Amino acid sequence: MHGINKSFPGVRALIDVNFEISHGEVVALIGENGAGKSTLMNILGGVHQPDSGTIEVNGDTTSIRSVSHADQLGIGFVHQELNILDNLDVGANVFLGREPRRLGIIDTKSISVQTKPFIEMLGLDISPDTPVSELSIGQQQMVEIAKALSKNAKIIIMDEPTSSLTLSETDKLLSVISELRGKGIAIIYISHRLGEVSQCADRVVALRDGANAGELSRDEINHDAMVSLMVGRTLERSTHEHSQITSDQKGLEISNLRTSAYPDCKVSFRVSAGEILGMAGLVGAGRSELAQTVFGVDPTLEGEVKINDETVKRGSARASINAGIYLAPEDRKRTGLVTEFDISKNVSLASLQKYSNKLGLIDNSAEEVAAKHQVKSLNIKTPSTQTPVINLSGGNQQKVVLAKWLSMKPRAIIFDEPTRGIDVGAKAEIYKLMRNLANQGVAVWMISSDMEEVLGISDRIAVMHEGKITGEIKRENFSEKAIMHLAVGGKNE
Numbered sequence: 001m002h003g004i005n006k007s008f009p010g011v012r013a014l015i016d017v018n019f020e021i022s023h024g025e026v027v028a029l030i031g032e033n034g035a036g037k038s039t040l041m042n043i044l045g046g047v048h049q050p051d052s053g054t055i056e057v058n059g060d061t062t063s064i065r066s067v068s069h070a071d072q073l074g075i076g077f078v079h080q081e082l083n084i085l086d087n088l089d090v091g092a093n094v095f096l097g098r099e100p101r102r103l104g105i106i107d108t109k110s111i112s113v114q115t116k117p118f119i120e121m122l123g124l125d126i127s128p129d130t131p132v133s134e135l136s137i138g139q140q141q142m143v144e145i146a147k148a149l150s151k152n153a154k155i156i157i158m159d160e161p162t163s164s165l166t167l168s169e170t171d172k173l174l175s176v177i178s179e180l181r182g183k184g185i186a187i188i189y190i191s192h193r194l195g196e197v198s199q200c201a202d203r204v205v206a207l208r209d210g211a212n213a214g215e216l217s218r219d220e221i222n223h224d225a226m227v228s229l230m231v232g233r234t235l236e237r238s239t240h241e242h243s244q245i246t247s248d249q250k251g252l253e254i255s256n257l258r259t260s261a262y263p264d265c266k267v268s269f270r271v272s273a274g275e276i277l278g279m280a281g282l283v284g285a286g287r288s289e290l291a292q293t294v295f296g297v298d299p300t301l302e303g304e305v306k307i308n309d310e311t312v313k314r315g316s317a318r319a320s321i322n323a324g325i326y327l328a329p330e331d332r333k334r335t336g337l338v339t340e341f342d343i344s345k346n347v348s349l350a351s352l353q354k355y356s357n358k359l360g361l362i363d364n365s366a367e368e369v370a371a372k373h374q375v376k377s378l379n380i381k382t383p384s385t386q387t388p389v390i391n392l393s394g395g396n397q398q399k400v401v402l403a404k405w406l407s408m409k410p411r412a413i414i415f416d417e418p419t420r421g422i423d424v425g426a427k428a429e430i431y432k433l434m435r436n437l438a439n440q441g442v443a444v445w446m447i448s449s450d451m452e453e454v455l456g457i458s459d460r461i462a463v464m465h466e467g468k469i470t471g472e473i474k475r476e477n478f479s480e481k482a483i484m485h486l487a488v489g490g491k492n493e
């Protein structure tokens with residue numbers, strides 16, 4: 001790609017960008033949220049047209065007219081937000097839109113036979129007729145990759161493929177990547193997880209504010225070098241403060257709670273006022289379901305939730321919000337945001353009462369002031385607070401989700417995977433804001449699959465396995481090993 005330019009209303013997303021990749025090479029594309037990574041790849045994938053610039057594929061200058069044209073050119077794209085259809089099975093997803101037919105009828109047998117080698121190659125232990133809705137996110141990711149391979153892709157773009165994967169799924173993906181590289185496939189890997197980039201990339205290309213910011217060859221790749229390319233200066237490695245709260249102070253207290261996800265388990269624990277409780281566990285351990293049950297969007301089968309010794313009515317999110325308990329959910333698309341609304345509306349959505357005047361009308365200027373403040377403090381990259389959220393980059397959308405909850409005055413707040421897809425600089429900001437909340441006496445419960453994050457900022461860690469809390473770890477005993485031991489169902493020693 002040579003001299004690529006692309007503007008959206010109010011934004012120059014790409015400025016004279018050059019990018020190249022060879023067969024059998026893994027190139028990591030890094031940059032802060034909104035730097036232009038997805039836009040550049042959307043151009044390569046035929047989703048967007050550049051305003052100017054040229055693209056050569058195998059030496060031929062080509063304009064990539066559409067997604068199907070990119071397919072024909074052997075360019076496969078695993079998107080930041082998965083494109084899987086939940087109600088179809090694995091094979092139907094892999095062959096979506098180009099189903100083999102016999103006498104005009106979709107030949108499901110042939111789909112199944114043809115899908116098999118790809119899922120085997122990716123080490124997926126499932127049958128082609130498994131409904132996708134039964135798969136973990138990691139497995140769904142693999143289905144997307146199988147789809148690209150089945151189209152005979154020679155270049156595969158992976159936009160933040162590991163942001164929803166568990167540790168073992170991530171390892172699996174990294175080994176698949178190195179296998180594909182061995183087969184001569186070129187892989188473009190976008191990630192904010194710099195540790196993974198160090199593990200898998202042959203070369204790093206950095207974008208900053210829509211322009212090329214430099215490259216690193218294999219032996220130059222390390223955390224600090226990548227950060228300084230992305231942000232244009234060296235960032236101090238943040239050190240985190242911690243609180244010495246003992247776990248019997250007021251806050252959020254959960255007693256004998258039974259959720260519909262794990263009806264046979266009763267869960268009891270406390271998040272003390274003023275502490276950050278990190279909750280670790282493998283995907284499927286029931287952490288999100290527990291959070292949703294405590295918050296009241298999922299039904300409580302049995303048990304009690306108290307905030308500062310007051311009992312909170314079960315099964316009502318409204319009651320939780322009125323009691324000062326908030327949930328910043330994990331899936332920003334489904335529950336966190338109204339993407340057609342602008343930033344301001346989204347930030348004020350959950351606290352509309354706060355921005356309503358006596359007549360119940362919304363005070364737009366107060367809403368605006370709050371939104372502007374959050375845009376600034378979280379460094380949300382946008383032309384204005386009036387921009388629809390759908391036009392923001394993935395990481396910036398996640399920041400809006402957080403802004404919405406941080407602009408309220410909670411007594412307890414549950415963050416479910418708060419920094420998924422968020423760049424290094426903004427992560428540090430978010431950790432600071434969480435710590436500020438804790439310092440103001442808020443009980444902060446953070447669910448996270450990011451090991452570094454759980455170990456770095458929690459005051460205490462609770463680990464879940466199959467619906468139960470298998471143990472709690474005090475700060476002095478924090479280690480990756482201790483977490484993994486409990487996460488796979490081991491007992492506390």
Ligand SMILES: Nc1ncnc2c1ncn2[C@@H]1O[C@H](COP(=O)(O)OP(=O)(O)OP(=O)(O)O)[C@@H](O)[C@H]1O
Pocket residue numbers: 008009011012013031032033034035036037038039040381382390391392393394395396421
């Ligand atoms: N469809 C669109 N309409 C308007 N603006 C857009 C659109 N798509 C992207 N942008 C803007 O272009 C810029 C680059 O966005 P892009 O999605 O490429 O960032 P990114 O590097 O992928 O970030 P992230 O790490 O958060 O995913 C951002 O300012 C974004 O708001």
Ligand SMILES: [Mg+2]
Pocket residue numbers: 037038039080159393394395
């Ligand atoms: Mg992106």
